[in-house]
Amino acid sequence: MTIRSLQQDLADFAAEREWERFHTAKNLAMALAGETGELLEIFQWLTPEESATVMSDPPKANRVREEMADVFAYLLRMADVLEIDLEQALLEKIAINGRKYPADRARGRADKYTQLGG
Template sequence: MEKHLNIDELNKLIKTFCEDRDWDQYHNAKDLSIGIVTEASELLQLFRFKSNLEVDNMLTDETIRTEIGEELADILFFILRFAQKYNFDLSYELNRKVEINEKRYPISEYKGSNKKNTNDK
């Protein structure tokens, strides 16, 4: 299934998949949020206690890349389902957040830096 879908198509895919299984009853905001964190933790577990070299090697191993891809897909599934159920336009939300972060992290001050801006929020 080598198919590239845009975000609207992904939302429809997830909606149909879940509704066909009558999962709306289980997909409330709290449980979907728990799913996002749980799946993100499973991704993190793959990298826990690994050196940068070990991580680089993992990313070239097809078996491990498959595991990583599956965890990323699980995270995306829960994010898309949350957005789809509660009418969040992820394209809009991401663009809005990038605009906020462009102001919070001006290039002149933050280029090449990973320090957190603690002046606001």
Template sequence: MSSAMEEEGVSLEELKKRMAEFAKERDWDQFHSPRNLLLALVGEVGELSEIFQWRGEVERGLPDWKDEEKQHLGEELSDVLLYLVRLSDICGVDLGKAALRKMELNAIKYPVGICKGSSKKHTLFHADKSDANGDIAAVDQGHRQ
């Protein structure tokens, strides 16, 4: 096992490099078009979904799951992550920077003062209207994406 795998955390950059090496060693670059990678990613998300299918809600930490079930979950989560990292690399998108930017945009869409504790989608909050008390009103329907 390499030292990078033994570290506490692995960067997206490290995963990107390893995925590129993995594909190059196998002459798979020819197959790694954005479309093909996206379809592979969707397939892996389907496999991940199957793990949760028919279980209903599950508790955080999955305390009732067997070790083998958690290991399988980790493998499917990893497949999704690796295809996502590879897709972002092939498309020339810095996934880490894009994710941080998206979080900043979400912070604007969902300000703590009006969204805390709510699952409503940002389009259902009416920041420009106030109720009689001067509070920001929110529509009572829908869910956040």
């Protein structure tokens, strides 16, 4: 299974329902934000310890899986609609972040790159 094959499955799913006209970049971005909010809601009031063990609670684990799948689906669909190669975009972003956060200066730190100093 590849990102492209998942995108095709989602495109086929939308086409079978004649939903393409609703899958604009704006609508998909809004849906992505909404689903991300639903994922955040699961963790909102958990302690750090509870959040680390959320997957050991079957009902919560199922909700986490479903919301993460929704987020992933909308992200894939939006990338497809905008013709963004997510694999290439991620590789480029990793390289950018590697320059912003050199391992020798960023290791073990959560500072923003502008605060790392030279």
